[in-house]
Amino acid sequence: MDTFFVTTSLLKILGILFLVILPMVSYAVYAERRVSAFMQDRLGPNRVGPAGLFQPVADVAKLLLKESFSPANVNTFYYWLAPCLALIPALITIAVVPFGSTLFGVPMVIADVNVGILYVFAVASLGVYGIVLAGWASNSKYPFLGGVRSSSQMISYELSLGLAVIPVFLVVGNLRLTSVVRYQIEHGWFIAPFIGDWTNIGKWLLTIPMFISFVVFMIAVFAETNRLPFDLPEAEQELAGGYHTEYAGMKFALFFLGEYAAMISGSALVVTLFFGGWHFPGIPDGAHGWVFGLINIALFFAKVAIVIFIFMWVRWTLPRFRFDQLMRLGWLFFFEIALVNIFVVAGIMAFLPT
Amino acid sequence: MAITVPRPNLNWRERLYLPAIVAGLAITFKHFKNMIFGRTKVTMEYPEQKWDANLPEHYRGAPALVRDADGRVRCVACQLCEFICPPRAIKMVPGELPRTDRFAKVEKFPEEFDIDMVRCIFCGLCEEVCPEQAIFLRKDYAITGFTREDMVHRKDKLLEIGGVMHGVVLKWNEKK
Numbered sequence: 001m002d003t004f005f006v007t008t009s010l011l012k013i014l015g016i017l018f019l020v021i022l023p024m025v026s027y028a029v030y031a032e033r034r035v036s037a038f039m040q041d042r043l044g045p046n047r048v049g050p051a052g053l054f055q056p057v058a059d060v061a062k063l064l065l066k067e068s069f070s071p072a073n074v075n076t077f078y079y080w081l082a083p084c085l086a087l088i089p090a091l092i093t094i095a096v097v098p099f100g101s102t103l104f105g106v107p108m109v110i111a112d113v114n115v116g117i118l119y120v121f122a123v124a125s126l127g128v129y130g131i132v133l134a135g136w137a138s139n140s141k142y143p144f145l146g147g148v149r150s151s152s153q154m155i156s157y158e159l160s161l162g163l164a165v166i167p168v169f170l171v172v173g174n175l176r177l178t179s180v181v182r183y184q185i186e187h188g189w190f191i192a193p194f195i196g197d198w199t200n201i202g203k204w205l206l207t208i209p210m211f212i213s214f215v216v217f218m219i220a221v222f223a224e225t226n227r228l229p230f231d232l233p234e235a236e237q238e239l240a241g242g243y244h245t246e247y248a249g250m251k252f253a254l255f256f257l258g259e260y261a262a263m264i265s266g267s268a269l270v271v272t273l274f275f276g277g278w279h280f281p282g283i284p285d286g287a288h289g290w291v292f293g294l295i296n297i298a299l300f301f302a303k304v305a306i307v308i309f310i311f312m313w314v315r316w317t318l319p320r321f322r323f324d325q326l327m328r329l330g331w332l333f334f335f336e337i338a339l340v341n342i343f344v345v346a347g348i349m350a351f352l353p354t
Numbered sequence: 355m356a357i358t359v360p361r362p363n364l365n366w367r368e369r370l371y372l373p374a375i376v377a378g379l380a381i382t383f384k385h386f387k388n389m390i391f392g393r394t395k396v397t398m399e400y401p402e403q404k405w406d407a408n409l410p411e412h413y414r415g416a417p418a419l420v421r422d423a424d425g426r427v428r429c430v431a432c433q434l435c436e437f438i439c440p441p442r443a444i445k446m447v448p449g450e451l452p453r454t455d456r457f458a459k460v461e462k463f464p465e466e467f468d469i470d471m472v473r474c475i476f477c478g479l480c481e482e483v484c485p486e487q488a489i490f491l492r493k494d495y496a497i498t499g500f501t502r503e504d505m506v507h508r509k510d511k512l513l514e515i516g517g518v519m520h521g522v523v524l525k526w527n528e529k530k
Contacts, residue, residue: 038389039385039386039389042397313379313382313383313386314379
C-alpha cells in the first residue's frame with residue numbers, strides 16, 4: 001500500500017465517477033428522451049440550452065429542490081435505504097471493468113481483482129434488494145407487486161446472465177476482466193475475430209456460440225436492468241409506476257439514476273466481454289503515449305454509448321412482455337440455450353484447438 | 355354470449371418472433387434516421403413559429419373595444435354585453451356624458467370596462483349582441499399573466515387591442 005497506488009486509485013475513482021459515470025447517467029436520461037422522441041417523430045426536450053443540452057441540469061435542480069415527501073405508513077429506515085441500495089451496486093460494478101489501457105503507466109482499471117466477473121455478478125444481484133425493499137417498505141399494493149415481480153425476474157435472469165458468459169471465460173481461462181480484454185487484443189474480438197490468426201477455422205467456429213452468448217447476455221442485461229421489454233417491476237399501466245410509486249424528489253431520482261447506471265455498467269460489461277473493451281484495431285495502447293491512453297478511454301465509452309443506443313432502440317420498439325411469457329422465456333429458452341452453448345464451446349475447444 | 359376470437363396458427367418462423375422483432379427495429383430506426391436528416395415533418399414549434407397567418411376569418415380570440423374615426427369609444431354603455439356574457443366576464447361602470455360634450459347625443463359612455471380573461475370563454479356573444487359594433491373578438495389568443503389581476507383586461511388595454519373602426523354602424527343593414 002504505497003502512497004502512489006492510493007493516490008492514483010482515488011484519482012481514478014473520483015475521475016471515473018464524477019467526470020464520466022454520473023454525467024453519462026444524466027445525459028443517458030436526456031439521450032433516452034431525445035432518441036425516443038426521434039423514433040416517434042417528435043422533437044423531445046430542446047428548450048434548455050442549445051438543442052436542450054442543459055436539460056439534465058434543470059432536471060437535477062428541480063429534483064433536488066423538490067420536497068422530500070414520504071407517505072405516512074412507510075417503514076422509514078428501509079424506505080430511505082432502498083434508493084441508496086438501488087444506485088450503489090450499479091455504480092460499484094464499474095470498479096472491475098477496464099475502461100482504458102494505461103495512462104502515464106497507470107492501468108486504467110480501478111480494481112484489477114482476479115475474481116472479476118464473479119464480483120460483478122455478486123454486486124449486480126444486490127441491486128434487486130433496493131427494488132424489493134422499496135416495494136416492501138412503501139407499504140402499498142402496487143410497489144409491493146413491483147418488488148415481488150422484480151425479485152422473481154432478476155433471479156430468473158441472473159442464471160442466464162451467468163451461464164451466458166461462461167463460454168467467454170472458457171476461452172480466456174481467467175476470470176480477470178483485464179485478461180479478457182488482453183485475449184481479445186491478441187486474438188480478435190469475440191464477435192469479430194479479424195486480428196491475429198484470423199485464418200484459423202476453429203476461431204471462426206467459436207464466433208457462432210459467442211454470438212449466441214452475446215445475444216443471451218444482452219437480453220439478460222435488459223431483464224437485469226428492468227428495461228423494456230422486461231420492465232415489469234415498474235410497468236406504469238399495470239402497477240402505477242411499480243416499486244417507486246411512493247417515492248418523490250431526490251429519492252425517486254436515485255432510483256432513476258440507479259436504472260441508468262445499471263444500464264451503463266451493463267453496457268460496459270457487454271463491451272468488455274464481447275467487443276474488445278477499449279481496443280480498436282490499429283490504435284496502439286497507452287504505452288505509446290498518453291494521447292493514445294486517452295483515445296483508448298474515449299473508444300471504450302464510445303462503444304458503451306453505442307450499446308446504450310441499442311438499449312434505447314429496443315426499448316422504443318418492443319412492447320412489454322406478459323409476466324408468464326417473461327418467465328417462460330427466461331427458464332425455458334435462455335437458460336437452455338446458455339447451457340447448451342457452454343457445451344458447444346467446450347466441444348469446439350476440445351476438438352479444434354485454437 | 356361469448357365471442358371466440360380466432361387465433362392465427364403461427365408457423366415456426368413466426369413463433370420465433372425474431373423476424374418480427376427485426377422488422378420492428380428497422381421501422382424505428384428508419385424513423386430515427388429520417389428525423390436526424392430532417393426529412394420528417396414534425397409539429398410546429400410554437401413560440402418560434404406561429405399559426406397567425408393561417409388563422410381563419412371567423413377566428414374568435416380576445417374581445418376588444420374599438421374607437422370610431424373621431425377617436426370616440428364606440429361603446430355607449432348599454433350593458434347588453436355584460437348581461438349576455440355567459441361566464442359573466444364583463445364588468446362595466448356606465449357614466450353619463452356631460453351636455454357640453456361633442457358627442458352628448460349618445461348620452462352614456464363606459465367609465466370602466468373590464469373583461470376578466472380568466473373567465474372569458476371566447477363565445478363571441480358580446481360581439482353579436484352589441485348594437486353599436488363597439489366590441490369585437492380579435493385574433494389575439496396568447497393571453498397570459500402572472501396573477502389573476504393581470505388577466506383582467508381594463509378599458510385602456512381593450513382599446514389598445516381593438517384599435518380604430520371606420521364607418522357607421524351597419525350591423526343589421528344587410529338584414530333590412
